[in-house]
Amino acid sequence: MGKLALIRLIIALVVFIAPLFAAAKEPFTVDPMIHNQGPTVYLATSDLPKAPLIYTTGDQIDWNKPGLRIEQLRLVADKLQIRFAYARLPWVRALKLTERGVADAVFVTGYTEERAEWGAYPVLSDGEVNFSQAISSVSYWLYSRQGSAVSWDGKKLVVNETTDAGKVSIGASFGDMQTEQLQQQGYSVFNSRNNEQLMKMVEGKRIDAAVCFRDLCDKIILANPESFAHVQKHPLPYRQSNGYLVFGKKYYADNQPQVDAIWEALQQLREDGSMESLYHKWGWR
Numbered sequence: 001m002g003k004l005a006l007i008r009l010i011i012a013l014v015v016f017i018a019p020l021f022a023a024a025k026e027p028f029t030v031d032p033m034i035h036n037q038g039p040t041v042y043l044a045t046s047d048l049p050k051a052p053l054i055y056t057t058g059d060q061i062d063w064n065k066p067g068l069r070i071e072q073l074r075l076v077a078d079k080l081q082i083r084f085a086y087a088r089l090p091w092v093r094a095l096k097l098t099e100r101g102v103a104d105a106v107f108v109t110g111y112t113e114e115r116a117e118w119g120a121y122p123v124l125s126d127g128e129v130n131f132s133q134a135i136s137s138v139s140y141w142l143y144s145r146q147g148s149a150v151s152w153d154g155k156k157l158v159v160n161e162t163t164d165a166g167k168v169s170i171g172a173s174f175g176d177m178q179t180e181q182l183q184q185q186g187y188s189v190f191n192s193r194n195n196e197q198l199m200k201m202v203e204g205k206r207i208d209a210a211v212c213f214r215d216l217c218d219k220i221i222l223a224n225p226e227s228f229a230h231v232q233k234h235p236l237p238y239r240q241s242n243g244y245l246v247f248g249k250k251y252y253a254d255n256q257p258q259v260d261a262i263w264e265a266l267q268q269l270r271e272d273g274s275m276e277s278l279y280h281k282w283g284w285r
Helices: 003-024 068-080 091-100 178-185 195-203 214-223 250-254 256-271 274-281
Strands: 040-046 083-089 105-107 136-145 150-152 155-158 169-173 188-192 210-214 231-233 239-247
Touching: 040 091, 068 150, 068 274, 083 239, 091 105, 091 150, 091 239, 105 188, 155 256, 169 178, 169 195, 169 214, 169 231, 178 188, 188 195, 195 210, 195 214, 214 231, 214 274, 239 250, 239 256, 250 256, 256 274
Parallel strands: 040 083, 040 105, 169 188, 169 210
Antiparallel strands: 105 239, 136 210, 136 231, 136 239, 150 155
């Protein structure tokens, strides 16, 4: 092959391949309020309604009123002089894009052995997950209609003696970790992408109970108490969970100092009181 022909071939390959790389990042939008020119980290997250964690206008993040989680990450970006780009996606897809390396990281996700096969979590020297570098700490609670056949004693679901446990239906957010656990325990699980829908189904007796992120579902009920007059939250938390910003293992291997610095910055926000200020600012406390 002559030199000119080789050059033409290289140009053709560049023209063909470049759009593929651009398309890989196409779902992501760089936070326009981050003004440094540092490297961009591409983050995938759930597209479920998450106010006040993330506020949206239509399908897009409201950059002028982004919510607690985006502002938390802006503080990290400012400290480290990096930029974040976001894609709000169905949760399973967000996980898959990170596993495949299209997204650099995904948030917020708890620890599972399955996700640890492809994802890098912050860990201590003994290999245990470092919960102090979590991006969030949340609790899930059981909500049921008053007089429901199912309750929570702090350790296990309790079904009254007159009810077949196999016929008890429990609601959970689509993609949540507890779905598989509940199914393994023999319960019928209804998955929804909308926490308000879960509360309405509990109120309307269409499901027996729902496991729900407390801060979100409490706000749903308080915003419209007449519509949820018969819904009760059980007095003990169903599950405490630390949520992490989890990076794909290849990205972590290629960018370990940067990723470690991001996790450390998240920890510092907890320790210096910045997170507590954000909680109060966005009504999370």
